[in-house]
Every structure is written in C-alpha cells, then in structure tokens.
Amino acid sequence: MKSLQELEAIRNKTLNEIHMRNDRTEGIRIVVGMATCGIAAGARQVLNALVDEVKKRNLSQVTVAQTGCIGMCRLEPIVEVYMPGEEKVTYVKMSPEKVARVISEHIVNKKAIKEFTVGSAEQQDKEERE
Amino acid sequence: MKELSLHILDIAKNATQAGASLVEITVDEDILKNRLTISIKDNGRGMSKELLQKVKDPFTTTRTTRSVGLGIPFFEMAAELCGGKLSIDSVEGKGTNITAWFEYDHIDRQPLGDMPSTIMAAVTGSPEVDFIYRHVICGKEFLLDTREIKKVLKGVPINNVEVATWLFEYVSEGLNMLRR
Numbered sequence: 001m002k003s004l005q006e007l008e009a010i011r012n013k014t015l016n017e018i019h020m021r022n023d024r025t026e027g028i029r030i031v032v033g034m035a036t037c038g039i040a041a042g043a044r045q046v047l048n049a050l051v052d053e054v055k056k057r058n059l060s061q062v063t064v065a066q067t068g069c070i071g072m073c074r075l076e077p078i079v080e081v082y083m084p085g086e087e088k089v090t091y092v093k094m095s096p097e098k099v100a101r102v103i104s105e106h107i108v109n110k111k112a113i114k115e116f117t118v119g120s121a122e123q124q125d126k127e128e129r130e
Numbered sequence: 131m132k133e134l135s136l137h138i139l140d141i142a143k144n145a146t147q148a149g150a151s152l153v154e155i156t157v158d159e160d161i162l163k164n165r166l167t168i169s170i171k172d173n174g175r176g177m178s179k180e181l182l183q184k185v186k187d188p189f190t191t192t193r194t195t196r197s198v199g200l201g202i203p204f205f206e207m208a209a210e211l212c213g214g215k216l217s218i219d220s221v222e223g224k225g226t227n228i229t230a231w232f233e234y235d236h237i238d239r240q241p242l243g244d245m246p247s248t249i250m251a252a253v254t255g256s257p258e259v260d261f262i263y264r265h266v267i268c269g270k271e272f273l274l275d276t277r278e279i280k281k282v283l284k285g286v287p288i289n290n291v292e293v294a295t296w297l298f299e300y301v302s303e304g305l306n307m308l309r310r
Binding site for chain 2: 002004006007008010011013014015018034035036039040044045047048051052054055062063064065066068
C-alpha cells in the first residue's frame with residue numbers, strides 16, 4: 001500500500017540527488033502540449049510514458065513539464081525537448097513507443113531523431129501535396 | 131475524447147489557466163441513483179456574464195493560437211448523449227464551477243477511464259496549484275489533498291518523476307479499495 005511514509009522516503013532520496021548533482025549544470029526539459037487538442041490526440045499517454053522512462057532510467061537531471069496549445073493541433077501530441085545550450089527540438093504525432101526512442105536516442109545518447117520532428121512532418125506534407 | 135477522465139483533465143487545465151490557486155475535482159458514482167456526477171471547481175478569475183453566455187459555443191475560446199475552443203462543448207455533448215446535463219456557475223473574480231451528470235448505466239455513457247493518470251497529469255502540470263480530488267463510490271470516499279502532500283515533500287517539487295509515479299499509484303490503490 002502506498003503511504004505518506006513512502007512519499008517521505010522518496011523526498012529524502014530526491015533531495016540527496018539534488019545535492020549530489022552539481023547545481024551549475026542546467027537540466028534538460030521535456031515539455032508536452034496538454035490543451036484540448038493534445039489531450040484528445042493522446043498526450044496523457046505520452047506524458048505517462050515520459051514519466052515512466054525518465055524514472056526507469058533514473059535521469060534525475062530531466063524535468064517533465066506541460067504546456068498549453070502549441071498551435072499545430074493537427075500534429076499533436078507534441079513534445080518539445082530543451083537541452084541546455086542547444087536549439088529546441090519539436091517532436092510531433094508522438095506515441096508511447098516513440099517516447100521510448102526519444103529518451104534512449106536523444107536524451108541519453110544526445111542524437112535527435114529527425115524523422116519524428118516537425119520539420120520532417122512538414123516536408124512529408126509538402127511532398128504529398130505535390 | 132473517448133473517456134470522461136480526459137474531459138476532466140481538459141477542464142482542470144482550464145481552471146489552472148484561469149489563475150486558480152485551488153482546484154477541486156469531485157467524482158461521485160451513485161449507482162443506486164443511477165447517476166455519475168463530475169464537478170471541477172476553481173477559485174480562478176471566473177467569467178464575465180458575456181463570456182459565460184457564449185462559453186458553450188465552439189467558436190469561443192481564450193486561447194490565442196487559434197479561434198476554436200472545444201473543451202466545454204465536447205464535455206457537454208458527452209453528458210447530453212446519455213441523458214445528462216452540464217451546467218456552469220461562474221462569478222467574475224471568484225471562480226468557476228462546472229458540473230456534469232450522466233445516467234450511470236446509459237449505453238452511450240463514456241467510461242470514466244484512467245483517473246490516476248488524469249490526476250497525475252493535472253497535479254504535476256501545475257505544481258504551483260493545489261488540488262483536492264474527492265472520489266465517492268456508493269458513499270465510500272477517497273480523498274487526495276495536494277496541500278498535505280506538499281507538506282511531506284517540503285520543497286521537493288511535486289512534478290518530480292518519482293513523486294508523480296507515487297501519486298499515480300496512490301490514486302490507483304485508493305480507487306481500487308473503493309471498488310472492492
């Protein structure tokens with residue numbers, strides 16, 4: 001049974017990790033679009049998968065956050081990755097399966113997955129129209 | 131949207147966007163009376179009379195990215211499809227209360243769905259906002275108050291992934307106890 005005591009243990013463990021980490025190193029932020037469009041397209045499952053993967057791999061420098069409508073509703077669920085010192089990468093039409101790849105290839109191995117990005121989706125649309 | 135918990139998440143997001151410091155989510159499954167009631171109440175900025183009159187219109191929204199707002203119309207349709215109703219009380223400067231009820235056993239009623247995920251997403255998405263989640267099944271109650279949780283966390287953010295996972299499991303177990 002989950003209890004508040006267990007929560008306290010999580011708190012102590014997390015505080016230790018925060019202290020151990022060099023506070024000058026800026027963390028990675030992963031942001032999920034969670035407006036009506038995102039939620040209807042499956043953003044909640046994507047968020048669940050992100051939390052699971054980050055926890056499983058113990059990536060304590062990663063924050064999972066949420067935002068509202070990013071403005072490209074037809075490409076939801078959308079996930080943005082902010083790495084310190086790098087340009088933002090926007091992933092579109094995300095799914096729990098794609099999340100696993102983004103975490104291992106981009107967050108852990110620092111190589112963005114081009115085929116999942118908004119740029120690639122727009123290129124594809126353009127080709128289909130032609 | 132295929133489950134009511136997704137509507138709840140969507141409306142709860144509206145509440146936090148309205149600048150609320152406290153959002154109260156109540157789900158009451160009264161099987162004897164054949165009624166499911168869901169309410170999302172906040173102490174945010176509320177709506178003017180003009181906005182309140184047109185808020186159920188899909189072409190009304192406060193978002194700036196596009197001019198369509200489907201959250202409330204979707205939720206209302208889900209209620210009306212199964213003999214229910216959605217009502218909105220809102221006072222400018224005081225807050226908003228959206229309540230929807232559904233015929234519990236209506237064939238077109240969407241399943242409640244994954245409430246633990248909805249609560250986790252709502253709470254961790256707005257760490258600065260407090261949430262009270264009350265879920266009643268035939269008189270038995272589960273209660274979650276993030277103010278109590280934040281007291282235990284003493285500074286560790288509630289959107290930490292370990293805490294988020296704990297929240298999810300805590301709600302799952304609490305609801306399973308009610309259904310037993």
